[in-house]
Every structure is written in structure tokens, then in C-alpha cells.
Amino acid sequence: MALSTTVSQRKQIKRKAPRGFLKRVFKRQKPHLRLEKSGDLLVHLSCLLFVHRLAEESRTNACENKCRIINREHILAAAKVILKKSRG
Amino acid sequence: MADHNPDSDSTPRTLLRRVLDTADPRTPRRPRSARAGAQRRALLETASSRRLSSQTKMTTRRYSHGVRSISGSAYVQASGHLEEQTPRTLLKNILLTAPESSILMPKSVVKPVPAPQEVQPSRRESSVGSLELQLPELEPPTTLAPGLLAPGRRKQRLRLSMFQQGVDQGLPLSQEPQRNDDASSLTSSLNLTFATSLQPQSVQRPGLARRPPARRAVDVGAFLQDLRDTSLAPPNIVLEDTQPFSQPTVGCSRRVYRSLPCMPHTGAKDAELAAGCKTRSSGPGMQTNSPEKPAQFLAGEAEEVDAFALDFLSTSSGVSGEDGVEPLQDGVEEAEKRMEEEGVSVSEMEATGAQGPSRAEEPEGHTQVIEAEESQETAEAKGPGASSGDEDASDRAASPELVSSTPESLQARRHHQFLEPDPPPGAAVLSSEPAEPLLVRRPPKPGTTGPRPQQDPHKAGLSHYVKLFSFYAKMPMERKALEMVEKCLDKYFQHLCDDLEVFAAHAGRKTVNPEDVELLMRRQGLVTDQVSLHVLVERYLPLEYRQLLIPCASSGNSVFPAQ
Numbered sequence: 100m101a102l103s104t105t106v107s108q109r110k111q112i113k114r115k116a117p118r119g120f121l122k123r124v125f126k127r128q129k130p131h132l133r134l135e136k137s138g139d140l141l142v143h144l145s146c147l148l149f150v151h152r153l154a155e156e157s158r159t160n161a162c163e164n165k166c167r168i169i170n171r172e173h174i175l176a177a178a179k180v181i182l183k184k185s186r187g
Numbered sequence: 188m189a190d191h192n193p194d195s196d197s198t199p200r201t202l203l204r205r206v207l208d209t210a211d212p213r214t215p216r217r218p219r220s221a222r223a224g225a226q227r228r229a230l231l232e233t234a235s236s237r238r239l240s241s242q243t244k245m246t247t248r249r250y251s252h253g254v255r256s257i258s259g260s261a262y263v264q265a266s267g268h269l270e271e272q273t274p275r276t277l278l279k280n281i282l283l284t285a286p287e288s289s290i291l292m293p294k295s296v297v298k299p300v301p302a303p304q305e306v307q308p309s310r311r312e313s314s315v316g317s318l319e320l321q322l323p324e325l326e327p328p329t330t331l332a333p334g335l336l337a338p339g340r341r342k343q344r345l346r347l348s349m350f351q352q353g354v355d356q357g358l359p360l361s362q363e364p365q366r367n368d369d370a371s372s373l374t375s376s377l378n379l380t381f382a383t384s385l386q387p388q389s390v391q392r393p394g395l396a397r398r399p400p401a402r403r404a405v406d407v408g409a410f411l412q413d414l415r416d417t418s419l420a421p422p423n424i425v426l427e428d429t430q431p432f433s434q435p436t437v438g439c440s441r442r443v444y445r446s447l448p449c450m451p452h453t454g455a456k457d458a459e460l461a462a463g464c465k466t467r468s469s470g471p472g473m474q475t476n477s478p479e480k481p482a483q484f485l486a487g488e489a490e491e492v493d494a495f496a497l498d499f500l501s502t503s504s505g506v507s508g509e510d511g512v513e514p515l516q517d518g519v520e521e522a523e524k525r526m527e528e529e530g531v532s533v534s535e536m537e538a539t540g541a542q543g544p545s546r547a548e549e550p551e552g553h554t555q556v557i558e559a560e561e562s563q564e565t566a567e568a569k570g571p572g573a574s575s576g577d578e579d580a581s582d583r584a585a586s587p588e589l590v591s592s593t594p595e596s597l598q599a600r601r602h603h604q605f606l607e608p609d610p611p612p613g614a615a616v617l618s619s620e621p622a623e624p625l626l627v628r629r630p631p632k633p634g635t636t637g638p639r640p641q642q643d644p645h646k647a648g649l650s651h652y653v654k655l656f657s658f659y660a661k662m663p664m665e666r667k668a669l670e671m672v673e674k675c676l677d678k679y680f681q682h683l684c685d686d687l688e689v690f691a692a693h694a695g696r697k698t699v700n701p702e703d704v705e706l707l708m709r710r711q712g713l714v715t716d717q718v719s720l721h722v723l724v725e726r727y728l729p730l731e732y733r734q735l736l737i738p739c740a741s742s743g744n745s746v747f748p749a750q
Contacts, residue, residue, distance in 0.1 A: 113651065114729045120648030125699075128684040132691065133698040137748070140732050141704035141720075142683065147727050148713050149679055150652050153672070154659035161662060169664040171671050178675040185711045186682060 116143035153181050649673050683707070701736075 121139045125132070134142075156177035161169045656672050657664055690703040708714045713723065724736050738746045 113654075116728075116732065117648045117651050120644070120651070123644070124648070124680055125684055125687075128681065129688050131697070132684075132688055135698055135700055137736050138699050138701050138704055140728065140736055141701050141708070142687075144723060144727055145683065145704065145708050145711070145713065146652055146676070146679070147655065148708075148711075148723070150656045150672075150676070151659050153675060154656050154661075157668075158660050158662055167663065169660055169662050169668050171665065171667045174668050174671040174675070178671070178678075182675065182678060182682070185679060186686075 116140055118143070121146075149181065149185055152184070153177055156181055646673070649676050652676050686710075 116139070118139050121142055122134060125134050125139070125142070153174070157169050157173045160173035160176050161167075164170075164173065166173070650673075653669050653672050653676070657669065686707050687699045687703050690706055691697065691699045694700070694703070705714060705720050708720065708723075714720050721737050724733055728736070735748060738748055740746050
């Protein structure tokens with residue numbers, strides 16, 4: 100598995116999906132349901148995309164406020180929008 | 188190696204041509220492979236020696252190149268006779284093929300030489316040839332280098348004399364292998380070549396020659412020297428002394444005493460935990476800070492610290508590296524605020540728990556520190572010495588490891604974080620801080636260990652996505668912002684599970700299918716008619732997952748994963 104890839108930033112981003120964590124979260128939420136094998140990978144993909152959109156939105160908010168650092172307010176505002184979009 | 192030849196042979200080649208022109212033009216110009224003629228070898232050897240001499244005119248570098256080419260060419264002829272092909276001979280063959288002027292020697296020079304060599308069998312010839320090749324090559328560098336400007340003829344004569352000397356030296360050596368059997372001759376040849384292997388390598392192949400390693404030693408030494416010079420404290424025991432329990436040379440009782448409380452604490456931490464880099468870095472941070480404290484503190488406070496440290500030992504087993512890192516980081520940033528508000532810092536220190544005392548010590552210690560590195564190093568140096576006297580063996584074992592590993596890790600990472608923000612805190616702040624945080628910090632300790640196991644896995648999993656968030660954002664973020672992201676992720680997970688349940692129930696199933704998830708993504712607007720799921724999978728997921736998700740046809744008319 101591709102554990103980590105060195106990116107331009109200092110951090111090493113792990114590309115692995117926390118499958119156990121996802122399964123556990125799903126089980127905790129819906130104990131009566133079962134999750135299929137590749138289902139959690141797609142769930143991971145959707146989480147990635149959600150985080151991606153959230154980051155983009157908060158970055159936009161921060162740039163609009165001409166801040167160099169992303170604040171809570173930026174994230175709050177972004178989360179409102181993105182969560183509404185991701186409601187399905 | 189072959190690459191060197193074309194570059195370097197430009198001038199040596201011309202020189203060689205000149206030499207050859209002046210010499211007997213009858214010499215064959217093509218490399219003769221696998222000829223048992225000792226004359227050839229002799230020719231080559233003399234030619235090599237001559238080339239050596241001719242080339243010594245030039246710079247030593249060119250000389251070395253020329254020697255390499257000559258020796259290579261000579262070796263080709265010698266190795267041509269060899270039954271066994273060593274990598275070296277093969278490479279030399281390759282070398283030779285590059286320059287066109289490989290071998291060229293006037294036969295006149297060879298005459299005295301061939302006689303002794305023809306007697307030998309082929310193997311021994313090879314060994315002897317290699318010997319002789321090596322010997323003259325060794326000698327000419329040393330003797331020819333000092334300004335041989337004689338014309339070709341004179342060089343030839345000189346070479347001849349040198350060569351004869353070499354031959355004479357080589358002959359007695361070669362006598363021995365001749366007596367032995369072939370097998371033993373092999374070994375003897377190996378032995379013979381072995382002795383000279385080092386020099387010929389450097390002489391014949393400057394490209395492979397190891398450039399003087401002295402530079403590296405000097406660098407390290409200079410580095411240590413700089414450290415010593417800049418450090419006002421005693422020499423850097425940690426870096427120089429590899430002994431785990433080096434006795435501290437400085438007789439600062441306070442410092443030794445100070446280091447004690449932190450040593451057991453950090454030692455216990457490391458002994459219990461997996462001693463990740465985080466813990467190590469957090470440990471040394473505490474270590475270094477505590478020793479710097481003593482200059483200001485009295486013995487009374489030392490007692491408090493001792494008791495506190497013991498408490499740490501007993502209760503801080505649960506203090507994990509993760510917490511250590513983040514609170515440490517928090518402490519670093521908060522140290523700045525600390526200068527302004529004691530109360531804030533105290534509360535923050537409380538929150539951070541185990542890291543509190545170290546943080547309290549940080550600003551104080553750093554005011555003392557003239558140069559951060561040296562002070563840390565000295566503190567660490569004293570640390571092991573202090574702990575060895577009083578602490579348990581486990582702590583001692585842990586602390587030296589800490590100390591040994593910390594200098595680099597600490598200096599590399601925590602230096603800037605700890606030391607730069609800390610330097611200018613007020614003395615008044617420092618003096619009042621230590622008492623309060625010490626007393627306040629104890630109660631939270633037992634409390635923090637409780638909810639941890641519950642939340643940790645969940646937070647650990649979320650932290651993965653939080654890291655991804657900060658990566659996607661490409662901008663610096665506040666810590667509170669990251670907490671917000673965690674909350675958002677939590678909410679998102681809840682929504683996600685609810686939606687999946689609804690979709691599965693709608694399909695009359697109790698198991699959530701990947702189709703359900705795809706439907707969810709379609710409703711989210713991620714998957715559209717233009718952008719299909721497979722595209723997203725290919726874009727965001729690593730290859731291994733892609734194989735699992737996207738059906739791919741393989742041999743035998745089989746599709747994986749099965750549809």
C-alpha cells in the first residue's frame with residue numbers, strides 16, 4: 100500500500116485510507132447496518148473530497164479577508180456552505 | 188570509466204601520438220588480444236611506462252588520466268592472455284576500446300624484457316604481467332613526475348631503465364608463483380596483486396580514487412571546535428563522549444540537582460513509551476530546560492521539583508508522545524503569551540499537564556542561555572551524569588538514550604521552537620511562575636489519563652483527515668481552526684451514515700453497497716455526468732485502491748473485482 104508520499108510540504112501525507120477507523124465509526128453510528136468491502140474505500144474518497152472542498156472554501160475565505168492564516172471563522176463559514184452542499 | 192577516456196585522452200592521445208611517431212613506426216596500432224607473445228606484453232609495459240613519462244609533463248590530473256589509459260591498454264594485452272576474466276580486466280578492456288591509441292611500443296625497447304617472461308605459463312604470465320604492469324606504473328608516477336621534459340627518445344631510455352628496474356623487481360617476485368602450481372599461482376597472483384591493489388587503483392583510475400577523506404574529518408572536528416568555542420559551559424560531553432554515563436565535569440550542584448527531577452521524568456516516559464521521536468524531543472526539551480533553571484532557583488524549589496517529578500513518574504505513564512508533542516508545540520507558542528500574562532500561561536500549563544514544569548522552566552532557562560545549543564548540550568551532558576548518581580537503572584538507561592538521541596533531534600527541531608520565542612521573558616514572570624504551575628498541575632494529571640483511550644482512536648482517525656485538510660489548504664492554520672475541522676468532520680460522518688442508511692433501506696438492503704456510496708456522491712454533486720466515479724477514484728486514491736474499486740479485465744476473460 101502506498102503508505103506515504105513526500106510532498107512539497109514538510110509533512111508526509113499518508114495516502115492510506117484508515118479503513119478500520121471508518122468501519123468503526125460506521126458501526127458506532129449504525130450498529131444494525133453493515134458496510135461492504137469496497138464501500139469504505141468510497142467513503143474514504145468522499146471524505147477526501149469533502150475535506151478538499153472544505154479546504155478550498157476556507158482558503159478562499161481567508162484570502163478574501165486578506166489573512167495569511169486560516170482562522171476559525173473562515174472554517175466555520177466554509178463548513179456551513181460545504182456541509183449544506185454535502186447533505187445529499 | 189569509459190567515459191573518462193574520451194575526455195581525458197584528448198591531450199594524452201596527442202602526446203602519445205607524438206611519442207609514437209618519434210618511436211619506431213613499425214609498431215602495430217591495433218590491440219592484439221589473446222596473444223601469448225610476451226613481446227606484446229613487454230611492448231605494452233614499456234609503452235605504458237613511456238606513456239607515463241610523456242604524460243607527466245602535463246598536470247598531474249592529466250597524468251593520472253594518461254596513466255589510466257595506458258594501464259588500461261597495458262592491462263588489456265595482459266588480460267588478453269588471462270584465462271580468467273576479472274571485472275577489472277573487463278573494464279579495462281572497455282576502457283581500451285575507447286581510445287584508439289591503445290598500445291604502441293617500439294619493439295626495440297622490448298628486447299631485454301621478453302626473455303624472462305616467455306618462460307612463464309600463461310597464467311603466471313598474467314600474474315607476472317600484472318605485477319610488472321603495476322610496478323612500473325607505480326614507480327613512474329613517483330619518479331617521473333618531477334619535471335621530465337626530455338624529448339621522446341630520452342624518455343624512452345629513461346622509461347627503459349625504470350622498466351628494467353621494475354622488471355628486476357618483478358622477476359624475483361614472479362619466481363615464486365612460477366614454482367607453485369597453477370592453483371597456487373592464482374592465489375599468489377592474488378596476493379601479489381593485492382598488495383599493490385590500493386595504489387594502482389588510485390593511480391590508474393583517478394575517477395575511482397577516493398578523494399582525500401581528510402576533509403570530512405576536519406569538518407566534524409571544526410564543528411565540534413566551534414561548539415566548544417562558542418559554548419561558555421564546559422565541553423560538550425554528549426557529543427564527544429560515547430559513554431552513557433559520563434561524569435559531569437561541571438561541579439554545579441544545582442544543575443545536577445535540577446537535572447534529576449527531569450531525568451526520571453523523561454526517563455520514565457521513554458522507558459515506558461515506544462520512544463518515538465516526539466517523546467524524545469519532548470523529553471530533551473524538558474531535560475534541557477530543567478537544568479537551566481537552577482541558576483535562578485533555590486534548593487527549596489528543587490525539593491518541589493523533585494516531589495513533582497516523582498509524581499510525574501507515577502502518574503505520567505499515560506502521558507503519550509502525541510500529547511507531548513502537541514502540548515509542547517502549544518507551549519512554544521504560548522511561551523510568547525506567557526511573557527505577557529502569567530495567568531494565561533499558568534492555565535495553559537495546567538492544560539498541558541506534564542509539559543507544564545518544563546515550560547515554566549523554559550522561559551527561565553532560556554534567559555540564562557547564552558547560546559541555546561550549547562546550553563542544551565551541556566544540560567544534557569549533565570543530565571546523564573546527574574541521573575546516574577541517583578536514579579534507577581531504568582531511568583538511567585532511558586535518559587542516556589534520550590540524551591544521545593536528543594542532541595540531534597532536539598537541535599534540529601525544537602531549537603527554534605523553544606529557544607527563539609523564549610529568550611526575552613521577564614525575570615519577575617519567571618520567578619513567580621514556577622511555584623504556581625507546579626502546584627496546579629498535579630490534579631489534572633490523573634484526570635487526563637481517563638478519557639484518553641476513548642477519544643484517542645477517534646481523534647487519531649480524524650487527525651488523518653485534518654492533516655489532509657491542512658495539506659489541501661496550503662496555508663498556515665491556527666490550532667483552533669484544526670479543532671473546528673475535526674468537528675466538521677464529525678458532523679459530516681454523521682450525515683454520511685444517515686444518508687447511507689436511507690439509501691440502503693430504500694434498496695431493501697441491510698448492507699451498504701458501494702452503489703449507495705456512489706449515489707450519495709452523485710447527490711453531493713461530486714459525481715456528475717461529466718465526471719464519473721472512476722475518474723474521481725483515479726484522481727484521488729492510490730493505485731492499490733483503484734485496482735480494488737474499478738473493475739479491470741485481466742487474462743482468461745476474468746474481471747476483477749467481479750461484477
